[in-house]
Amino acid sequence: MSYFPADMPRPEPTIDEAAFWDYCSKRSLRFQSCAQCGTMRHPPIPMCYRCHSCETNYVEAPMEAEVYSYTVVRHESHPAVATKLPYVVAIVEFPKLPGVRLITNLTDIEPGEVKIGMRCSLWWDAIGDGMFVPRFRPLAQATA
Numbered sequence: 737m738s739y740f741p742a743d744m745p746r747p748e749p750t751i752d753e754a755a756f757w758d759y760c761s762k763r764s765l766r767f768q769s770c771a772q773c774g775t776m777r778h779p780p781i782p783m784c785y786r787c788h789s790c791e792t793n794y795v796e797a798p799m800e801a802e803v804y805s806y807t808v809v810r811h812e813s814h815p816a817v818a819t820k821l822p823y824v825v826a827i828v829e830f831p832k833l834p835g836v837r838l839i840t841n842l843t844d845i846e847p848g849e850v851k852i853g854m855r856c857s858l859w860w861d862a863i864g865d866g867m868f869v870p871r872f873r874p875l876a877q878a879t880a
């Protein structure tokens with residue numbers, strides 16, 4: 737069962753995001769990097785903003801991240817989230833992948849307990865039709 741109800745709108749990848757979501761469908765969290773200069777970037781874009789190369793690689797992210805920022809959603813922005821309120825939308829960063837920040841959900845925690853810098857662990861939310869969404873939970877509560 738997915739974290740949000742089945743009527744939650746699904747990601748609709750653009751052509752630039754297709755590779756990112758294809759890796760997610762294999763439960764592999766990978767971020768785009770420039771094949772020429774190594775600059776990491778997310779969300780994916782067609783050209784490096786540093787060296788203008790269009791050649792890309794996808795670098796596997798570590799399973800652990802840190803909360804860079806977050807907000808607690810207390811109002812129903814879509815009917816599908818009504819039963820999940822309040823929930824946490826977080827921006828996480830990966831100390832080993834400078835420049836990459838991911839907007840995600842921090843789950844398995846009371847919203848009042850979230851702290852900037854807290855370590856969290858990736859889990860894959862199966863939302864159906866072979867699609868997986870990367871979400872995070874506090875490291876101390878992480879399970880396989």
Ligand SMILES: [Zn+2]
Nearest residue numbers: 770773784787
């Ligand atoms: Zn570059």
